[in-house]
Amino acid sequence: MAKRVRVVRWGIPVAAVAVVAAAVGAGPVIAAVGGEPSLPDKTAEQLLADVARTWQHGPMPQMSGTIVETASLGLPALPGLSGPGPSGATPVSLLSGSHQLKIWYAGENRFRLMLPGEMSETDLISDGDKVWFWDSAANKATRLTAPAAPGGTATPFPLPSGPASMPATPEQAAREVLKAAGTDTAISVGDDVTVAGRGAYQLVLTPRSPDSLIKDVRVALDGERLMPLRVQVYAKGAAEPAFEVGFETLSFTSPAPENFAFTPPPGAKVEQGVDVPAAGRRPETAPGAQDGAHEETRVVGSGWDRVLVAPLPAAAEGKQDEGKQNGRKGGGPDVAALLGGVRSAATPVSGEWGSGRLLRTKVVSILLTDDGRLLAGAVTPEALYRAAR
16 A cells, blocks of 8 residues: 655654654554555654664564665676685675575574575574574684673673674674765655565655665565565665565564574684674775875764775785785685776776776775775765765
């Protein structure tokens, strides 16, 4: 059933919407009309308040399901984008194609994320105070330790992003989107949709900034639990999403205990880690941010106009030998190969900011400067040039 679109002109951060509405009563009654879900009408303010309240006060429900992430950013054929390697997806391969993530969640410290490969799997498994990262292709198990609370006891893990080679979940993507939304965002309620067999509301966030390449972001919220089920990012002028992460199957039942039991198999290499691999690590602490380059990784701008500015790995600058002599790290073979491919496919550009090579797709612009910087964002090239200055 189509909803009357109501645009909200925000003058306050979205995070403050928890004070807008009163406490939620019983979950809505969901009816089906012509095979489509029909949910009680809610305004954008009500939905945002519901989501904020759920995140602040309500624990995630016990569940299991399959999440599919699909990226179609319009990147040319580049090294590392052809598909997952023997150990599953890599950070580079997640920029293209579809990837599956299975999830079992029974609580903050009892969960499992599994990324299947063609002949292997990668798992992050937490069962109370036991946390394991298992790579079947490498036959390696890493025992991870929970971060300590001020009193010295181990704190439970929230549902993490997982290793950098694992896709995000719809909730993680929704949090990032709502964090980016501010005064430069029009927020409306779209048509009800069905995701993983469940009726869902749809929040539509439309950037106002002329520099943004994003037409809108659509967040599907479960009609009963107000939990994000899917996030879709649409580029301007595009009919299909450039990025999508959502549940393909979902069951709100308690997962069986054996899903969280793990013992390294005989012959496996066992290591002791320090913490859960930080896939959600922010740019300012990303690997390579302080590898001896002339500047640290940082973010310029805010909201939809954010631009990542990072030092280029030595290998990507065509200075691999020089980088080795100077002790600089290359940032990993897949990343270096990807950046080398970007440089080959990019167009020479120059301006007051300097010179370099530009690659523009339907939803992202990438600038590699001749003085050794990488700038990237879902913005026009002009926004990158301003950030380069």
